[in-house]
Amino acid sequence: MTLLLLVSAAWADSWGGLRQTAEILEPREFVVRLPTGRSALGVGPSTEVFLTPFDMIVGGPRLGVEQAVGQWGPLSWSLAPSLAQKLSLRRTGLRLESFLSIEQGADRLSLVVAPDLNLMRRVTLSEEASSAWSLDRTHLPVSLVYDHQWTDTIVRVAGKVGVIDEDRAFSHGTLSASWIQRLGRLHVELGAGVLVGRPSEQTFLGTYERLLVTAYPRLDLWWQGG
Amino acid sequence: MRALLFLPLTGCILSVRPLAFDFSKEEPSEALELTVEALEQSYAFTDWKALDWSQVRDRLAEAEDEDQAIRMLVEAIPDGHVLLEHDEDKGCPQAEGASGLLFSDTDDGEIVVALSQVEGVQAGDVLRTWNGLAPEAALDQQPLYCFPVGLATHERRRSGRVRLLGRGEPGATLDLVLERGGEELDLSVTLEEDAGDLREQLGLTLPTERISARMLGSDIGYLAVGWEETAISDAAVRRELRALWGEGARKLVLDLRNNDGGTDQTAANIAGVFTDRAWFYETITMYDRRTEEQAVISEVWVKPQELFWDLPTVVLINGNTVSSGEGMAMMLARFEGLTVMGFEGTAASFGSSGSTAKLPGGWTFTWPAGRSLDEEGQIQLDSDHSLAGGVLPTHRIPWTVEHRVGWAEDPVGYEIELAVELLEGL
Numbered sequence: 001m002t003l004l005l006l007v008s009a010a011w012a013d014s015w016g017g018l019r020q021t022a023e024i025l026e027p028r029e030f031v032v033r034l035p036t037g038r039s040a041l042g043v044g045p046s047t048e049v050f051l052t053p054f055d056m057i058v059g060g061p062r063l064g065v066e067q068a069v070g071q072w073g074p075l076s077w078s079l080a081p082s083l084a085q086k087l088s089l090r091r092t093g094l095r096l097e098s099f100l101s102i103e104q105g106a107d108r109l110s111l112v113v114a115p116d117l118n119l120m121r122r123v124t125l126s127e128e129a130s131s132a133w134s135l136d137r138t139h140l141p142v143s144l145v146y147d148h149q150w151t152d153t154i155v156r157v158a159g160k161v162g163v164i165d166e167d168r169a170f171s172h173g174t175l176s177a178s179w180i181q182r183l184g185r186l187h188v189e190l191g192a193g194v195l196v197g198r199p200s201e202q203t204f205l206g207t208y209e210r211l212l213v214t215a216y217p218r219l220d221l222w223w224q225g226g
Numbered sequence: 227m228r229a230l231l232f233l234p235l236t237g238c239i240l241s242v243r244p245l246a247f248d249f250s251k252e253e254p255s256e257a258l259e260l261t262v263e264a265l266e267q268s269y270a271f272t273d274w275k276a277l278d279w280s281q282v283r284d285r286l287a288e289a290e291d292e293d294q295a296i297r298m299l300v301e302a303i304p305d306g307h308v309l310l311e312h313d314e315d316k317g318c319p320q321a322e323g324a325s326g327l328l329f330s331d332t333d334d335g336e337i338v339v340a341l342s343q344v345e346g347v348q349a350g351d352v353l354r355t356w357n358g359l360a361p362e363a364a365l366d367q368q369p370l371y372c373f374p375v376g377l378a379t380h381e382r383r384r385s386g387r388v389r390l391l392g393r394g395e396p397g398a399t400l401d402l403v404l405e406r407g408g409e410e411l412d413l414s415v416t417l418e419e420d421a422g423d424l425r426e427q428l429g430l431t432l433p434t435e436r437i438s439a440r441m442l443g444s445d446i447g448y449l450a451v452g453w454e455e456t457a458i459s460d461a462a463v464r465r466e467l468r469a470l471w472g473e474g475a476r477k478l479v480l481d482l483r484n485n486d487g488g489t490d491q492t493a494a495n496i497a498g499v500f501t502d503r504a505w506f507y508e509t510i511t512m513y514d515r516r517t518e519e520q521a522v523i524s525e526v527w528v529k530p531q532e533l534f535w536d537l538p539t540v541v542l543i544n545g546n547t548v549s550s551g552e553g554m555a556m557m558l559a560r561f562e563g564l565t566v567m568g569f570e571g572t573a574a575s576f577g578s579s580g581s582t583a584k585l586p587g588g589w590t591f592t593w594p595a596g597r598s599l600d601e602e603g604q605i606q607l608d609s610d611h612s613l614a615g616g617v618l619p620t621h622r623i624p625w626t627v628e629h630r631v632g633w634a635e636d637p638v639g640y641e642i643e644l645a646v647e648l649l650e651g652l
Contacts, residue, residue, distance in 0.1 A: 090532045124502075125471045126536040134530070198525060 021110045021145075022076040022099035024048050024068045040066070055084035057118060057137070058093040066099075074103050091136065092119045106150065112143040137200065140164040154180040156191075165200050172197030241516035242523055244580030244595040254292040254586045258299065261583045261591055262286075265303070268513045270520060270577050270597045275304060276611035296589055297371035304383070304613055305594060306548045306575030308376035313588035317424050318372035323396035323417030324427070329353060330630040331388050337361045338627055339404065340634035344415055349631040351404040351411065356391055358401065364391060373428055378574040378609040379616060382545050385570070389429055393417070431484045431546055431637075439466035442646055447475030451496065454488035454550060460495040464533040467499065477649040478539040479642055480558070483568070487549025487579075490526045490598075497557040498531040500539065500564060505557060508606065512578060512596035520597060528557050538652050540645040541566045543617060548573035552607050553598070555617040567621040567645055569633065574616030576607035621648065 025031065025042030032039045040050035046068035055062040064082025071077075077100045084093035094117045101110040120136040123129060143160040161173045178191025245268055249257035266272070266279045282302045289295035297318065300310045326343035337353040356364035368390035370383060377383045394400065396419040404411045420427060433452025436459060442448045447470030451463065470478070487493075494507045505528040514521040541558045543566055552572040559566045578596030585591055600606040609615030623629055623644060632640045 088532075120530075120532060122530060122532055122534055123468075124534040124536050125467065127476060129471070 021108060021147075022068070022078040022101040024066060024078060050080070050082070052082075052084075055093060058084040058086050058091045060084055060086040060091070062093070062095075064095070064097075066097075076101050076103070090121045090123075092121075093117070094119070106148055108147045108149070110143075110145045110147075112145065113140070114143075115140045137166055138164060139166075139200075152181065156180060156189075162197070162199055168200070170197075172199040242512045242514045242521050244578070244582070245513065245515065246581070247583040250584040250586050252586065254295075257583075257585045258286065258292070258295055259283075261299065261585065264581070264583060265593060267518065268515075268581060268593075268595060269303070270511075270513065270594050271305060271605070271608055274597075274605050274608065274610055277303065293587065293589075294371065296585060296587075296591065297374075299591070300374065300376055301371040303376045303593070304378045304609055305376040305577070306378050306573035307577050307579040307592070307594040309579075309592040310374045311590045311592070313590075316588070318369070318374075320369040320395055321372035321390060321393045321424060321428065322420055323394050323398060324420035324422075325392045325394070325400050325415045325417055327392040327402075327415065328634050329388050329391045330634060331384065331625065332627060332630060333625040337388060337391070338630060340630045344413070346411065346413065347404060348406065349634065350627050351406045353391070353402065354405050354410065355403040356400070361391075372424070373430070374425065375430055376575070378613070379545075379571065380613040381570055382573065383613070385545065386428065389427075393420075393427070396420075429546075433484045433486060437462040437466060439470055441470065441473050441475060442479060442642065445474055446477045446479065446646055446649055447471070447473070448479045448481065448642065450481035450483075451485055451551075451554070453486055454492040454496055454554070456489065456492060457495075459488065459492050460499070460531070463496050463499060464531065467533060467535050476537055477652070478535065478537060479542065479645045479649070480539055481542045481642070482547050482551050482555055483542050483544040483641070484546040485548070485551030485554070486546070487551050490524075490550050490553060493550035493554045494526050494528045494557070495531060497528045497554050497561075499533050499535050500558055501528060501561050502530055502534055502536070504529050505560070506601045507553065507557065508576075509599040509603070510578060510596055511599060513581070523596075536563070538649055539564045540621075540648055542641050542645055543568040543570075543572050543619060544641075545570045545573055547617070548575050549579065550576075552576050552617055556607060559617055559620055565621050565648065566617065566619050567623065567648065568619040568641065569623045569625065569629070571616040571618040572607070574607060574609035574614075 024046055025040055025048045027042045027044055029042040030040065036054060038050050038052050040048045042048045048066050050064050050066060052062040062082050062084035064080050066078050066080035069077040069079055080097040082095050095114055097112060097114040099110060099112055101108055116139040117135065118137040119133050121131055121133050123131045140163045141160050142163050143158060145156065145158040148155045157177045159173065159175045162171050163169065165171045172195065174193060174195050176191055176193035178189045180189045245264065247264055249260045252260060262279060262283060285302055286295045286298050289298050296310060300308055327339055327347060328341040329337050330340035331337050339347055339349055339351040342349055353361050359367065365387040368387040370386055373386055377386050394417045396417055398417050400415045400417065402413050402415065435452050437451055439447065439449045449466055449470065490508065490510065507526040507528050509522055510524040510526065511520040512523050541555060541564055543555050547555055553576060555566060555572055558564050576598045577594030579592065579594050581593050581595040583591045597605050598607065607615055607617065623641065
């Protein structure tokens, strides 16, 4: 079972605090999510900047810009280039996320494509020291996220496939379903997630070949205002 | 969805995980039988080691008491991941007396005194008879079941028996005939209660520090890895190597002796500091209680890390280098420019530890639930039915009297000196 607690200042109509959509924050509107979530600030009619305190793969903060590309009726599209940097300057991650969302009444479907390049600056200690950048990991995950919203509730179903992960194609996928409930300033998300396959990511995940049904208790402090 | 990547912190694979039994409320004989049944069902290497559990039961039936029977179960399974622990560190009476003599065997088949605290006996004296028995016959009499860890190879089992020659029940007498320069020396030694740690006395030294480093002279660095867990370990290795290089180290002694393992990925990451390309490390399997078979759960690769140590390196190993410590040694032995050095091979025990049974009397018995497979899907490093396995030194220190005595006098420093000599000659 998945338990996700979101503590917020107030419920807002915006979906920005639950990012995985093409929605851009209004100018001066902001979302602060701590300790690990994506914090963002609207800086223009179709632009926001965002900061993720710690990217688990790179091992440092991620800073990016999300720019609305266009809106065609219920369809909206945004692009979000970002850069993650380990503070030792030995690892860098370049990512370009594409959010394509279609909204119909209380339903929203989002396609998220997020090509990711991780670079490593390797120091060689021989008689002399030298260093060179090299490609550490290429990753192309594609996610499909479906949200249905009632007044105080969102039901979310999401699937993700690792289309490319280093030198392998379609090596893993995840599927999750969750129930997000507004309780005043408290948002509670209850869900279940399953991982199938073997992502190359080693930091915490290992490379499981079997079904992995897991729990991830997470406390996310969320302040949205503007 | 991204949060799913945090899942393993608290996650589980439903049916694929080590087993945990509590037989402590059972009658001792029943608890032992239940443990053997659990092993028969789930032990990862029954076929590989050609274990016959009915023969194991017959052997246990010869035990004089329940404690000895539990110990004999450890002895019966040649696997360094088979462990016996006691809530109050209960010892083994048959090995708690010390003679003041440490024996060692040599390449020419002799058993010699390597260290002596007995008046009139010198290091290098050759054992001729032990309580009236020739040395080889005496070895067969030794209570190998006093080792709380399974000894996986012929080499390890023989070394264990040689160690036991100088020990026995407190108050017992050892009648020895030793030879020095063609002259025979008869002596009787009364074994005294040894207050020291039995594991240590039996040579099962445990590491005291995760990572330690220092300079050995002007251009040789020394780095010891006692165990490896989480990214803290491989980050510490990189940090210490940078510091050593900064102090002038252009050669390295990497000490994996007594390394008692850790997490496979961390071991692979540490090995990755010594190579500039990716290498397959292992496929991990685990007992699946649903199918009652081994199931593949994970694949681990050695990948280049943020630091590449591209300088001459001697890696020290010994029989206590076990589990992922052996995995590191296995990979380092394949890399160019590295020499693996030691008196003996590693513990030949590379399975996934973790299944347990609590037994009456405060005992806990542990055995491996999973295997490590090579790229062809074959079990790697764990000793097979012929009791061969582990990582063998590419530069084996000869078992001469001089080296055996030198090691006995300085178990930590002697091999380091030899490694330094080797590096200086490169």
